[in-house]
Amino acid sequence: MRVAEIITAAVLCAIGFALTAESWSLGSGWGKAGPEAGFFPFWLGVLLSLTAITLFVQATLSRDRGKPFLEREQLVRVAKVAIPTVAAVALIQVIGLYFATALYLTGYMRWIGRHSWSLVLAVGLGTPLLTFALFEIWFLTPMRKGPIEIWLGF
Amino acid sequence: MGIVFGTVIGVLPGLGGPNGVALLLPITFSMEPTSAIIFVSCIYWGALFGGAITSILFNIPGESWSVATTFDGHPMARDGEAGKALTTAFTSSFVGALMAVAMITFFASFLADVATKFGPPEIFAIQLLTFASIIGLGGSNAFKSLASALIGFGLAAVGIDIVTGEFRLTFGTLELARGFNFIVAVIGLFGIGDILVSVEEGLRFIGVARARVRLREVFSTWRELLGHWRVFLFGSFVGFWMGFKPGGATAASFMAYGFARRFSKNPERMGKGAIEGIIAPESAAHSAGVSALLPMLVLGIPGSATAAVILGGLLIWGLQPGPLLFTEKPEFVWGLIASMYSGNVIGVVIVLTCVPLFAAILRIPFAILTPLIVVICIIGAYAPSSSMVDVWYMLGFGFVGYIFKRLDYPLAPMVLALVLGDMAETALRQSLIMSRGSVAIFFDRPISGTIMVAAIALFLLPAIGMIRRRIGRGSPAGPAIPRGD
């Protein structure tokens, strides 16, 4: 827990520095017509760095060393949701929303949920079809498409 | 019919409000203007009702003004009281809308004059008041709350600077030049973040199994709501006045929430499923949603993105919004106002009868519901600007949301800073350009001066309270200051 606190504070501090540096180059003064574009981000960055340093010190000084950030079992559970999700988004990027969703839904429900194939297929194929009907046909809102959809003529 | 459509659209994150109305507008072109506006505004009411559903059930706010509803609505649903939470949300929306319509009916032209009195200094003052009202929201560690708010402001500043038109904080990349879409951030922070937290805890949406909701529960909830009439009144009032300005509904919902918390008899319940925490933001948001239509009709400036789309519709139907609309096309205006009454009545009946149905969604097995929610989040993040980059941002925000929740960084300050930061900064800088750098502009003008004083007083109140507590420490009247461990 403490390590996680320290890392987060360090990252926040880094963001603070980045903000400060980037707005410095924009002009962070108080111009003739009030603050310039970089004024607020600059002080924001300074304040964020200071806050993060405080949090860093707080975390370093704290005596709570007991609990780890995540138990092994929790980590497995979180990873089981997080990894497929990232994979799904990556897949959408490559092959488009509809087929990727179908794969993701079926895969997830079958291997993690261990539901029966009939249910898995019904939901896994039904959802993309329904979304397709809703967005592409009814609302005319185009979603991310890949080579398969284009080949099919959409 | 429009209401049914509208609720369906409103439930889908990213498709609610402006997009939904925009998509259905073409259908109305062959209609007569009066029936067209009734149709479109019913979609609007539906979307306003619908925004609460995903907030409460999945912690995913479909609209920015539903964010404050998640604070108490979702905990309530987790405690197995989804039906009660939904009933409260719908009823509050309905009451808020009705009060706003009543005000519009009687004071429309007077209110239009008031709206023009609001220039940049007044808008800035209002933003400040909103911040002041929610100060101290969430978190036990003040530094964490501050860090969270600062990150929110930082994110809001990324992209194009409206005053100078320059890119800023983009670190030379074009991906960042687009800025962060609020809805994308919120879907990630709340939706994905919440899924991760609940799987980690192995919660699987507890309390859900017993969430068998019957219509009877609607009535029992109503009895409880009667006791909170002050919160209703206050929420609607705040919402109505805030609705005139762009972003008003979101600010109004936060402000109402902040005040409800401040004046609540048991503030420690807020954020854990307190009923006032749903009443206040929902009545304010819906009331603001209604009053947002007024400046559109009489001034031609939309008070919300959805109103902006409806404004487009007016032009296409051949109507010129503006001060003369009331005298030139009375039948149109009164038709619209009539639809506000009838649309809301029909809407509330529909959504209330569907409460058991909505609550039943939570009984879907976890391994099916989770990927479905993820898909909804992805679509919601992609739709606003058809961009995969936004989907990746959404995922990134999801992990940030998860880590923050784990480490007890509150999310509310970040979200509020993200939604209002940009607007507040723009208004502040516009004012300072107008006054050529003099801060006195905020206090010289009667309206902004009054609001500024109120805001500053609100900022100071907790500080004074703290000092008094410090002096009176040890006495039974003063609560002990919680010590960090």
Added chain:
Amino acid sequence: MVSDVSKHVSRTTVVIIALVLSIVAAPSRDAAAWEPRNPVEFVVPAGTGGGSDVLARFLVSIIDKHKLSPKPLVVVNKPGGGGAEALLYTKEKKEDPHTIMITPNLLFVTPLHTGIPFSWKDLTPISLLAEDLFILWVNAESPYMTAKQYLDAVKAKPLGFKMGGTAQEDQVVTHLLESAVGGLQFNYVPFKGGGEVCVNLVGKHVDSTVNNPSECVSHWKAGKVRPLAVLDRERATWVEGQWKDIPTTKEALGADIQYLMLRAIFGAPGMKKDVVEFYTGLMKKVHATPEFQKYLADNALKGSFVTGAEFVSKLDAADKQHVEVMTKHGMVKKK
């Protein structure tokens, strides 16, 4: 679809070139001409409800209503970075026959001001739908009856008068006015949208604005604001009503100013000739509908339909004008 269309093809129309062909509102077209096979992405460099968005959705609804295209046009909003996102997105879509874009003058202003790698020459020009006027407005309760009176007052008090406008586009107009008249300097206050600007004028938060007619017309009719001059070489004589009574800047101030907001349609880079012909024809048909003509008249738009070489030369001239004004007033981002 093709066989369906060919039934309607009349003998005379087959002979004429595709462009002229498409004036006819009926779906009669040379069977060999290009037609979209997929829904067409109609990119809008503004959020839902912005000026360009309203116009784009209006065009789409006209196309739907009169069934002018075999496949629907789908509005895609890309509001990020003052339009930069939309410009770069369209630029990426090389040779895509199913992407077109509507754009106002941010086409010139945004790349110059932000330094993004984009020039309008990257895209394929399709047509100009209309040009929007700029008018100098003051509050109706102000004592200034003519542009000369007002600008003399501004001259007497440099930076003492607040000019409101939309982001950077109206700043260009303000600078143009300053250089043409000479000896005056406004305190420019940028806002997010044109409607908001005019309401701020009504509420007397700014002293004057350079709004488009559509943004202020209702407040004018209600007697809240007063137009002083049209920033164009000719009066708005082509519309009914009081518009033609507003003097030009030449008449009112002796300063020759012409600045117009383009409402232009572009295609993805390297679009093929037959594809361009389809869209040109489509826009021409839209332009000829009574709905669009009424829209032009209601908002006092200059409605000549311009395409081909004439369109390109107009773009060229507007580009030069922007480079000149923006360089002179330090609005171009240094690389």
